[in-house]
Amino acid sequence: MSVPVSQMWTVATYVLRQRLAGRRRYPLVMMLEPLFRCNLACAGCGKIQYPAHILKRHLSVDECMKAVDECGSPMVAIPGGEPLMHPEIHKIVEGLVARKKYIYLCTNALLLKEKIGLFQPTKYLTFNVHMDGQREHHDFSVCREGGYELAVEGIREALRRGFRVTTNTTLFDGADAKSVRAFFDEMMELGVEGMVLSPGYSYEKAPDQLHFLGRARTKRLFRAILSNRKANWRFNMSPLFLEFLMGKRHFACTPWGMPTYNLFGWQKPCYLLQDGYADSFQELIETTEWDNYGTESGNPKCANCMVHSGYEASAVHHTFNSWRGLWETARATFLTAYRDREALAMLEEPPRPVHPLVQIETREKTTA
Numbered sequence: 043m044s045v046p047v048s049q050m051w052t053v054a055t056y057v058l059r060q061r062l063a064g065r066r067r068y069p070l071v072m073m074l075e076p077l078f079r080c081n082l083a084c085a086g087c088g089k090i091q092y093p094a095h096i097l098k099r100h101l102s103v104d105e106c107m108k109a110v111d112e113c114g115s116p117m118v119a120i121p122g123g124e125p126l127m128h129p130e131i132h133k134i135v136e137g138l139v140a141r142k143k144y145i146y147l148c149t150n151a152l153l154l155k156e157k158i159g160l161f162q163p164t165k166y167l168t169f170n171v172h173m174d175g176q177r178e179h180h181d182f183s184v185c186r187e188g189g190y191e192l193a194v195e196g197i198r199e200a201l202r203r204g205f206r207v208t209t210n211t212t213l214f215d216g217a218d219a220k221s222v223r224a225f226f227d228e229m230m231e232l233g234v235e236g237m238v239l240s241p242g243y244s245y246e247k248a249p250d251q252l253h254f255l256g257r258a259r260t261k262r263l264f265r266a267i268l269s270n271r272k273a274n275w276r277f278n279m280s281p282l283f284l285e286f287l288m289g290k291r292h293f294a295c296t297p298w299g300m301p302t303y304n305l306f307g308w309q310k311p312c313y314l315l316q317d318g319y320a321d322s323f324q325e326l327i328e329t330t331e332w333d334n335y336g337t338e339s340g341n342p343k344c345a346n347c348m349v350h351s352g353y354e355a356s357a358v359h360h361t362f363n364s365w366r367g368l369w370e371t372a373r374a375t376f377l378t379a380y381r382d383r384e385a386l387a388m389l390e391e392p393p394r395p396v397h398p399l400v401q402i403e404t405r406e407k408t409t410a
Contacts, residue, residue: 236278299355
Protein backbone atom coordinates (compact mmCIF):
# COMPACT_ATOMS: atom_id res chain seq x y z
CA MET A 43 0.00 0.00 0.00
CA SER A 44 1.59 3.29 -1.13
CA VAL A 45 -0.54 5.54 1.12
CA PRO A 46 -0.94 4.94 4.89
CA VAL A 47 -4.38 3.74 5.95
CA SER A 48 -4.65 6.67 8.38
CA GLN A 49 -4.21 9.14 5.51
CA MET A 50 -6.75 7.37 3.31
CA TRP A 51 -9.22 7.30 6.19
CA THR A 52 -8.70 11.01 6.91
CA VAL A 53 -9.31 11.95 3.27
CA ALA A 54 -12.30 9.61 2.91
CA THR A 55 -14.08 10.88 6.02
CA TYR A 56 -13.34 14.49 5.06
CA VAL A 57 -14.84 14.06 1.58
CA LEU A 58 -17.89 12.27 2.97
CA ARG A 59 -18.47 15.11 5.47
CA GLN A 60 -18.42 17.62 2.61
CA ARG A 61 -20.86 15.48 0.65
CA LEU A 62 -23.21 15.11 3.62
CA ALA A 63 -23.07 18.86 4.20
CA GLY A 64 -24.15 19.40 0.58
CA ARG A 65 -21.00 21.32 -0.37
CA ARG A 66 -20.42 21.22 -4.10
CA ARG A 67 -17.07 23.00 -4.03
CA TYR A 68 -14.55 22.09 -1.38
CA PRO A 69 -10.73 21.84 -1.34
CA LEU A 70 -8.98 18.48 -1.29
CA VAL A 71 -5.34 19.58 -1.25
CA MET A 72 -4.17 23.10 -0.49
CA MET A 73 -1.22 24.26 -2.60
CA LEU A 74 0.85 26.46 -0.29
CA GLU A 75 3.59 28.34 -2.16
CA PRO A 76 5.68 30.12 0.49
CA LEU A 77 8.13 31.46 -2.11
CA PHE A 78 8.90 31.44 -5.85
CA ARG A 79 12.69 31.42 -5.47
CA CYS A 80 14.50 28.31 -6.71
CA ASN A 81 18.00 26.91 -7.15
CA LEU A 82 17.13 25.49 -10.58
CA ALA A 83 15.86 27.06 -13.81
CA CYS A 84 13.90 24.24 -15.44
CA ALA A 85 12.88 24.87 -19.06
CA GLY A 86 9.26 23.84 -18.49
CA CYS A 87 8.65 25.91 -15.34
CA GLY A 88 6.85 29.23 -15.23
CA LYS A 89 7.14 29.75 -11.49
CA ILE A 90 10.54 31.45 -11.33
CA GLN A 91 10.05 33.99 -14.10
CA TYR A 92 9.31 36.80 -11.66
CA PRO A 93 11.33 40.00 -11.09
CA ALA A 94 14.16 39.79 -8.56
CA HIS A 95 12.29 41.74 -5.89
CA ILE A 96 9.46 39.16 -5.97
CA LEU A 97 11.85 36.21 -5.87
CA LYS A 98 13.44 37.61 -2.72
CA ARG A 99 10.14 37.56 -0.83
CA HIS A 100 8.56 34.72 1.14
CA LEU A 101 5.47 34.14 3.24
CA SER A 102 5.82 34.24 7.01
CA VAL A 103 4.96 31.24 9.18
CA ASP A 104 1.92 33.09 10.53
CA GLU A 105 0.68 33.90 7.01
CA CYS A 106 0.97 30.24 6.07
CA MET A 107 -0.88 29.00 9.15
CA LYS A 108 -3.67 31.53 8.70
CA ALA A 109 -4.21 30.44 5.10
CA VAL A 110 -4.14 26.74 6.01
CA ASP A 111 -6.69 27.24 8.78
CA GLU A 112 -8.89 29.25 6.45
CA CYS A 113 -8.83 26.58 3.74
CA GLY A 114 -9.44 23.56 5.97
CA SER A 115 -8.24 20.86 3.54
CA PRO A 116 -6.81 17.67 5.07
CA MET A 117 -3.70 17.72 2.87
CA VAL A 118 -1.23 20.50 2.12
CA ALA A 119 1.28 20.42 -0.73
CA ILE A 120 4.19 22.87 -0.46
CA PRO A 121 5.56 23.62 -3.92
CA GLY A 122 7.54 26.65 -5.04
CA GLY A 123 10.14 27.59 -6.11
CA GLU A 124 12.20 25.42 -3.83
CA PRO A 125 10.59 25.26 -0.37
CA LEU A 126 13.82 24.19 1.33
CA MET A 127 15.21 27.66 0.52
CA HIS A 128 12.62 29.20 2.86
CA PRO A 129 14.44 30.21 6.09
CA GLU A 130 11.62 28.91 8.29
CA ILE A 131 10.33 25.96 6.28
CA HIS A 132 10.81 23.66 9.29
CA LYS A 133 8.55 25.90 11.37
CA ILE A 134 5.90 25.85 8.65
CA VAL A 135 6.04 22.05 8.65
CA GLU A 136 5.89 21.94 12.45
CA GLY A 137 2.76 24.10 12.41
CA LEU A 138 1.10 21.83 9.86
CA VAL A 139 2.02 18.66 11.74
CA ALA A 140 0.54 20.19 14.92
CA ARG A 141 -2.69 20.63 12.91
CA LYS A 142 -2.48 16.98 11.75
CA LYS A 143 -2.29 17.96 8.10
CA TYR A 144 -0.77 15.49 5.66
CA ILE A 145 2.07 17.40 4.04
CA TYR A 146 3.78 16.87 0.68
CA LEU A 147 6.88 19.03 0.69
CA CYS A 148 7.79 19.30 -3.00
CA THR A 149 11.54 19.60 -3.51
CA ASN A 150 14.22 19.07 -6.15
CA ALA A 151 16.24 17.55 -3.24
CA LEU A 152 19.42 19.49 -4.00
CA LEU A 153 19.32 20.82 -0.43
CA LEU A 154 17.68 17.81 1.19
CA LYS A 155 20.78 16.28 2.79
CA GLU A 156 21.79 19.70 4.13
CA LYS A 157 18.36 20.60 5.54
CA ILE A 158 16.95 17.24 6.62
CA GLY A 159 18.15 17.63 10.21
CA LEU A 160 15.56 20.41 10.62
CA PHE A 161 12.71 17.88 10.36
CA GLN A 162 11.42 14.93 12.36
CA PRO A 163 9.99 11.78 10.72
CA THR A 164 6.21 11.59 11.04
CA LYS A 165 3.38 10.02 9.09
CA TYR A 166 2.20 13.56 8.33
CA LEU A 167 5.31 14.61 6.36
CA THR A 168 6.32 13.34 2.93
CA PHE A 169 9.23 14.66 0.87
CA ASN A 170 7.86 14.71 -2.68
CA VAL A 171 11.00 14.78 -4.83
CA HIS A 172 10.93 16.18 -8.35
CA MET A 173 12.37 13.46 -10.62
CA ASP A 174 11.69 13.85 -14.34
CA GLY A 175 13.03 10.47 -15.44
CA GLN A 176 16.30 8.62 -15.78
CA ARG A 177 19.61 10.39 -15.21
CA GLU A 178 20.23 11.94 -18.62
CA HIS A 179 16.64 13.05 -19.17
CA HIS A 180 16.26 14.44 -15.64
CA ASP A 181 19.48 16.45 -15.86
CA PHE A 182 18.43 17.90 -19.21
CA SER A 183 14.95 18.78 -17.93
CA VAL A 184 16.24 20.60 -14.85
CA CYS A 185 19.10 22.17 -16.81
CA ARG A 186 21.72 20.93 -14.37
CA GLU A 187 24.28 18.19 -14.87
CA GLY A 188 24.49 15.92 -11.84
CA GLY A 189 21.02 16.91 -10.63
CA TYR A 190 19.75 13.33 -10.77
CA GLU A 191 22.54 11.97 -8.59
CA LEU A 192 22.14 14.73 -6.01
CA ALA A 193 18.40 14.05 -5.83
CA VAL A 194 18.99 10.31 -5.41
CA GLU A 195 21.46 10.99 -2.59
CA GLY A 196 18.85 13.15 -0.88
CA ILE A 197 16.19 10.45 -1.26
CA ARG A 198 18.50 7.80 0.19
CA GLU A 199 19.31 9.98 3.20
CA ALA A 200 15.63 10.75 3.84
CA LEU A 201 14.70 7.07 3.62
CA ARG A 202 17.62 6.14 5.91
CA ARG A 203 16.28 8.54 8.53
CA GLY A 204 12.78 7.09 8.33
CA PHE A 205 10.96 9.78 6.32
CA ARG A 206 8.19 9.14 3.85
CA VAL A 207 9.44 9.86 0.31
CA THR A 208 7.55 10.01 -2.99
CA THR A 209 8.62 11.20 -6.43
CA ASN A 210 6.90 13.68 -8.71
CA THR A 211 7.41 13.27 -12.46
CA THR A 212 6.20 15.65 -15.17
CA LEU A 213 6.15 14.27 -18.71
CA PHE A 214 6.42 16.31 -21.88
CA ASP A 215 5.95 15.64 -25.58
CA GLY A 216 8.61 13.31 -26.94
CA ALA A 217 9.06 11.42 -23.67
CA ASP A 218 10.44 7.91 -24.17
CA ALA A 219 7.84 5.53 -22.73
CA LYS A 220 10.41 2.74 -22.34
CA SER A 221 12.74 5.02 -20.44
CA VAL A 222 9.92 6.17 -18.16
CA ARG A 223 9.08 2.57 -17.32
CA ALA A 224 12.76 1.87 -16.58
CA PHE A 225 12.73 4.96 -14.35
CA PHE A 226 9.79 3.45 -12.41
CA ASP A 227 11.93 0.37 -11.81
CA GLU A 228 14.77 2.56 -10.52
CA MET A 229 12.51 4.40 -8.09
CA MET A 230 10.97 1.20 -6.77
CA GLU A 231 14.44 -0.26 -6.28
CA LEU A 232 15.44 2.93 -4.47
CA GLY A 233 12.58 2.33 -2.04
CA VAL A 234 10.28 5.34 -2.44
CA GLU A 235 6.75 5.02 -1.08
CA GLY A 236 5.07 5.85 -4.37
CA MET A 237 5.22 7.94 -7.53
CA VAL A 238 3.18 10.93 -8.73
CA LEU A 239 2.75 11.53 -12.48
CA SER A 240 1.38 14.37 -14.54
CA PRO A 241 1.63 15.76 -18.08
CA GLY A 242 3.25 19.17 -18.26
CA TYR A 243 1.13 22.32 -18.39
CA SER A 244 2.08 25.09 -20.80
CA TYR A 245 2.77 28.02 -18.47
CA GLU A 246 2.86 31.17 -20.56
CA LYS A 247 6.16 32.17 -18.95
CA ALA A 248 7.88 28.79 -19.40
CA PRO A 249 11.05 29.16 -21.52
CA ASP A 250 10.35 25.98 -23.52
CA GLN A 251 6.94 26.15 -25.23
CA LEU A 252 7.65 23.46 -27.86
CA HIS A 253 7.10 20.29 -25.86
CA PHE A 254 3.80 20.51 -24.02
CA LEU A 255 1.46 17.61 -24.73
CA GLY A 256 -1.93 17.85 -26.40
CA ARG A 257 -4.71 15.67 -25.03
CA ALA A 258 -4.54 12.96 -27.70
CA ARG A 259 -0.78 12.59 -27.32
CA THR A 260 -1.09 12.62 -23.53
CA LYS A 261 -3.49 9.67 -23.59
CA ARG A 262 -1.33 7.75 -26.06
CA LEU A 263 1.84 8.32 -24.05
CA PHE A 264 0.31 7.34 -20.72
CA ARG A 265 -1.42 4.34 -22.28
CA ALA A 266 1.99 3.10 -23.44
CA ILE A 267 3.58 3.78 -20.05
CA LEU A 268 0.86 2.56 -17.69
CA SER A 269 -0.53 -0.45 -19.57
CA ASN A 270 1.05 -3.87 -18.98
CA ARG A 271 2.08 -2.55 -15.60
CA LYS A 272 4.56 -4.26 -13.30
CA ALA A 273 3.06 -5.46 -10.04
CA ASN A 274 5.65 -3.72 -7.87
CA TRP A 275 5.05 -0.21 -9.24
CA ARG A 276 3.40 1.99 -6.60
CA PHE A 277 1.66 5.28 -7.36
CA ASN A 278 0.77 7.85 -4.73
CA MET A 279 -2.39 9.07 -6.43
CA SER A 280 -5.92 8.07 -7.34
CA PRO A 281 -6.00 4.98 -9.58
CA LEU A 282 -8.92 6.54 -11.44
CA PHE A 283 -6.78 9.57 -12.29
CA LEU A 284 -4.23 7.20 -13.83
CA GLU A 285 -7.03 5.67 -15.90
CA PHE A 286 -8.01 9.19 -16.94
CA LEU A 287 -4.48 9.82 -18.20
CA MET A 288 -4.63 6.55 -20.16
CA GLY A 289 -7.82 7.68 -21.90
CA LYS A 290 -10.01 5.14 -20.12
CA ARG A 291 -12.12 7.73 -18.30
CA HIS A 292 -13.51 11.20 -18.80
CA PHE A 293 -13.56 13.71 -15.98
CA ALA A 294 -14.43 17.39 -15.93
CA CYS A 295 -11.89 19.66 -14.26
CA THR A 296 -12.25 20.52 -10.58
CA PRO A 297 -10.21 23.74 -10.44
CA TRP A 298 -11.21 24.49 -6.84
CA GLY A 299 -10.03 21.06 -5.66
CA MET A 300 -6.43 22.19 -5.16
CA PRO A 301 -6.55 25.93 -4.38
CA THR A 302 -3.30 27.90 -4.26
CA TYR A 303 -2.13 30.46 -1.73
CA ASN A 304 1.08 32.38 -2.41
CA LEU A 305 2.74 35.80 -2.06
CA PHE A 306 -0.14 37.52 -3.87
CA GLY A 307 -3.03 35.82 -2.03
CA TRP A 308 -5.46 33.14 -3.22
CA GLN A 309 -4.74 32.55 -6.90
CA LYS A 310 -7.68 32.48 -9.32
CA PRO A 311 -8.72 29.98 -10.51
CA CYS A 312 -6.12 27.29 -9.81
CA TYR A 313 -2.46 26.39 -9.32
CA LEU A 314 -1.78 26.65 -13.07
CA LEU A 315 -3.61 29.80 -14.16
CA GLN A 316 -3.26 33.33 -12.85
CA ASP A 317 -6.46 35.25 -13.57
CA GLY A 318 -6.33 37.47 -10.51
CA TYR A 319 -6.24 36.93 -6.75
CA ALA A 320 -8.65 36.86 -3.83
CA ASP A 321 -7.97 38.15 -0.31
CA SER A 322 -9.65 35.16 1.36
CA PHE A 323 -10.47 31.56 0.56
CA GLN A 324 -14.17 32.30 0.83
CA GLU A 325 -13.79 35.11 -1.68
CA LEU A 326 -11.95 32.74 -4.02
CA ILE A 327 -14.79 30.23 -3.91
CA GLU A 328 -17.60 32.77 -4.17
CA THR A 329 -16.25 35.22 -6.77
CA THR A 330 -14.35 33.01 -9.23
CA GLU A 331 -16.29 32.35 -12.45
CA TRP A 332 -15.69 28.60 -12.32
CA ASP A 333 -17.69 27.90 -15.47
CA ASN A 334 -15.01 29.76 -17.44
CA TYR A 335 -12.43 27.04 -16.74
CA GLY A 336 -11.88 23.41 -17.66
CA THR A 337 -11.87 21.73 -21.06
CA GLU A 338 -15.67 21.91 -21.38
CA SER A 339 -15.61 25.71 -20.93
CA GLY A 340 -13.94 26.33 -24.27
CA ASN A 341 -11.20 28.34 -22.56
CA PRO A 342 -8.14 27.89 -24.81
CA LYS A 343 -5.84 27.96 -21.76
CA CYS A 344 -7.57 24.81 -20.52
CA ALA A 345 -7.89 22.99 -23.85
CA ASN A 346 -5.04 20.51 -23.41
CA CYS A 347 -4.79 20.38 -19.62
CA MET A 348 -4.94 16.96 -17.96
CA VAL A 349 -2.84 17.91 -14.94
CA HIS A 350 -3.38 16.26 -11.55
CA SER A 351 -4.05 19.61 -9.84
CA GLY A 352 -7.24 19.92 -11.89
CA TYR A 353 -8.33 16.34 -12.36
CA GLU A 354 -7.21 14.21 -9.44
CA ALA A 355 -9.79 15.92 -7.23
CA SER A 356 -12.36 14.98 -9.89
CA ALA A 357 -11.28 11.35 -9.61
CA VAL A 358 -11.54 11.43 -5.80
CA HIS A 359 -14.98 13.06 -6.02
CA HIS A 360 -16.09 10.29 -8.41
CA THR A 361 -14.89 7.68 -5.92
CA PHE A 362 -17.16 8.95 -3.15
CA ASN A 363 -20.06 10.10 -5.30
CA SER A 364 -21.66 6.65 -5.49
CA TRP A 365 -21.26 2.98 -4.63
CA ARG A 366 -20.24 2.47 -8.24
CA GLY A 367 -17.42 4.98 -7.81
CA LEU A 368 -16.18 3.12 -4.72
CA TRP A 369 -16.31 -0.20 -6.57
CA GLU A 370 -14.45 1.20 -9.59
CA THR A 371 -11.74 2.64 -7.35
CA ALA A 372 -11.35 -0.62 -5.44
CA ARG A 373 -11.11 -2.52 -8.71
CA ALA A 374 -8.52 -0.11 -10.13
CA THR A 375 -6.53 -0.35 -6.89
CA PHE A 376 -6.11 -4.12 -7.02
CA LEU A 377 -6.37 -4.98 -10.73
CA THR A 378 -3.46 -2.98 -12.06
CA ALA A 379 -2.05 -5.02 -14.96
CA TYR A 380 -4.04 -3.38 -17.81
CA ARG A 381 -2.98 -5.92 -20.44
CA ASP A 382 -2.81 -4.18 -23.81
CA ARG A 383 -1.02 -5.60 -26.86
CA GLU A 384 -1.26 -2.35 -28.81
CA ALA A 385 0.38 -0.50 -25.94
CA LEU A 386 3.22 -3.03 -25.98
CA ALA A 387 3.73 -2.28 -29.65
CA MET A 388 3.88 1.45 -28.87
CA LEU A 389 6.87 0.80 -26.63
CA GLU A 390 8.83 -0.43 -29.65
CA GLU A 391 8.24 2.75 -31.62
CA PRO A 392 11.27 5.07 -31.73
CA PRO A 393 10.59 8.08 -29.50
CA ARG A 394 10.42 11.52 -31.01
CA PRO A 395 13.44 13.63 -30.00
CA VAL A 396 12.51 15.51 -26.84
CA HIS A 397 14.53 18.51 -27.93
CA PRO A 398 14.95 18.23 -31.73
CA LEU A 399 16.31 21.74 -32.20
CA VAL A 400 19.10 21.03 -29.70
CA GLN A 401 19.94 17.76 -31.44
CA ILE A 402 20.07 19.46 -34.84
CA GLU A 403 22.42 22.11 -33.48
CA THR A 404 24.62 19.37 -31.96
CA ARG A 405 24.84 17.51 -35.28
CA GLU A 406 25.72 20.72 -37.10
CA LYS A 407 28.57 21.45 -34.66
CA THR A 408 29.83 17.86 -34.99
CA THR A 409 29.97 17.97 -38.78
CA ALA A 410 31.44 21.48 -38.93
